[in-house]
Amino acid sequence: MSDLDAFRAETREWLEANCPPEMREPVRDDDDVCWGGRNWTFKNDAQKSWFDACVAKGYTVPDWPKEYGGAGLSPPEAKILREEMARINARPPLSSFGIWMLGPALLHFGTEEQKQKFLNEIARGEIRWCQGYSEPGSGSDLVSLQTFGEDKGDHWVVNGSKIWTSYADKADWIFCLVRTDKTDKYRGITFMLFDMESKGVSTKPILLISGNSPFCETFFDDVEVPKSYGENIPAQVGEVNRGWDVAKYLLGHEREMISNTGGNDRAGSFGKAVLPSFGADAMGRLDDPLLRAKIAELDVDALAFKAMAERFMDTLKAGTAHPAQPNMMKYAGTELNKRRNEIVMSAGGSNALEWESEASNGGARARGWLRTKANSIEGGTSEVMLNVISKRILELPDG
Numbered sequence: 001m002s003d004l005d006a007f008r009a010e011t012r013e014w015l016e017a018n019c020p021p022e023m024r025e026p027v028r029d030d031d032d033v034c035w036g037g038r039n040w041t042f043k044n045d046a047q048k049s050w051f052d053a054c055v056a057k058g059y060t061v062p063d064w065p066k067e068y069g070g071a072g073l074s075p076p077e078a079k080i081l082r083e084e085m086a087r088i089n090a091r092p093p094l095s096s097f098g099i100w101m102l103g104p105a106l107l108h109f110g111t112e113e114q115k116q117k118f119l120n121e122i123a124r125g126e127i128r129w130c131q132g133y134s135e136p137g138s139g140s141d142l143v144s145l146q147t148f149g150e151d152k153g154d155h156w157v158v159n160g161s162k163i164w165t166s167y168a169d170k171a172d173w174i175f176c177l178v179r180t181d182k183t184d185k186y187r188g189i190t191f192m193l194f195d196m197e198s199k200g201v202s203t204k205p206i207l208l209i210s211g212n213s214p215f216c217e218t219f220f221d222d223v224e225v226p227k228s229y230g231e232n233i234p235a236q237v238g239e240v241n242r243g244w245d246v247a248k249y250l251l252g253h254e255r256e257m258i259s260n261t262g263g264n265d266r267a268g269s270f271g272k273a274v275l276p277s278f279g280a281d282a283m284g285r286l287d288d289p290l291l292r293a294k295i296a297e298l299d300v301d302a303l304a305f306k307a308m309a310e311r312f313m314d315t316l317k318a319g320t321a322h323p324a325q326p327n328m329m330k331y332a333g334t335e336l337n338k339r340r341n342e343i344v345m346s347a348g349g350s351n352a353l354e355w356e357s358e359a360s361n362g363g364a365r366a367r368g369w370l371r372t373k374a375n376s377i378e379g380g381t382s383e384v385m386l387n388v389i390s391k392r393i394l395e396l397p398d399g
């Protein structure tokens, strides 16, 4: 047995012993997703025991080094763990902007002491983070951001506002882009970390078309941000005024995370799910040739996306991925997910429009469909992704 085969066998055994049956069920409600943080209440014992087991094993962040709370798995081992978790439909033990976004940026740009402090807190789910990038006048043109941090010696005084800050009202800390030099657009931004309970921080939830309020307007009124949280633990990641480099690096990871929405289901599962409503023809196939063709086309594209995602992850872990590749993955994954939800709605007919009934699971289909509209906006819009792909991957001239 090779080392990797042995690792797979061990992993399978560990998952069998530690992943409760409830944690192998599809996520149905928001609180089925464990976000951690200072104010997190576990939904049930199963969610807590799965979380605790994974924290102890380093499996909330399996490929981070052990000294930062990870399990130190090699890329092939991490891939085996992903495969084995997918095989039993294990839910992620912890969902976190710290894991998906801030962590990779800290691993790349952080001081050793920053890594020791913040990465371990992220791995243990102690601090819930939100992302303070977008402002009312600065979305796609992010570098034009105006939130300003005035240098007061041992601290900054931050004034301004952010918008579309996902879960800002639930987050403990924010990673925030703050202008610290008004004379240089690109080299005048600092990537700061601070507590959302700091005096002068307030949030106002924004109600969405789906009926949910997953994000907020965030206001900073004379917020004092200390420049240091301990020896060699500066409040900023990377150098002062060089936060744009950190911001761009993080965006690559954000886009990679959002692209995962493309790989949400298994080939064939969609057709089976709608079979009861439409019935089967004499050959046992879905008895609606037009819908059947649409689903088959989606299945084929989903398989192609999965193959592309596998290759992307392999090259990413090997350090050979094209730096603009996350943009391509984000574009393909989110457009695919929107198409999938369009088909869910057209297959469901007027029943799919139900908004509140128990039978519709609180309007899950309609609300889910509306939520996917945001997939191609969050983390950079599809139009902006196409601009980047055409310039940096296809190397087309500027239009």
Ligand SMILES: Cc1cc2nc3c(=O)[nH]c(=O)nc-3n(C[C@H](O)[C@H](O)[C@H](O)COP(=O)(O)OP(=O)(O)OC[C@H]3O[C@@H](n4cnc5c(N)ncnc54)[C@H](O)[C@@H]3O)c2cc1C
Pocket: 130, 131, 132, 133, 134, 135, 136, 137, 138, 139, 140, 141, 162, 163, 164, 165, 166, 167, 215, 374, 375, 377, 378, 379, 380, 381, 382, 383, 384, 387
């Ligand atoms: C669900 C969701 C969650 C989000 N969470 C966060 C968060 O946690 N933190 C955060 O900071 N932000 C967050 N955002 C904000 C998101 O990053 C911005 O919405 C996004 O970057 C687009 O910016 P904008 O909304 O200002 O649109 P704009 O930049 O004003 O764009 C408007 C339209 O113009 C198009 N456009 C703009 N520039 C170009 C161009 N150069 N070429 C072609 N077309 C262009 C866009 O594609 C779009 O269609 C979130 C957004 C959503 C939808």
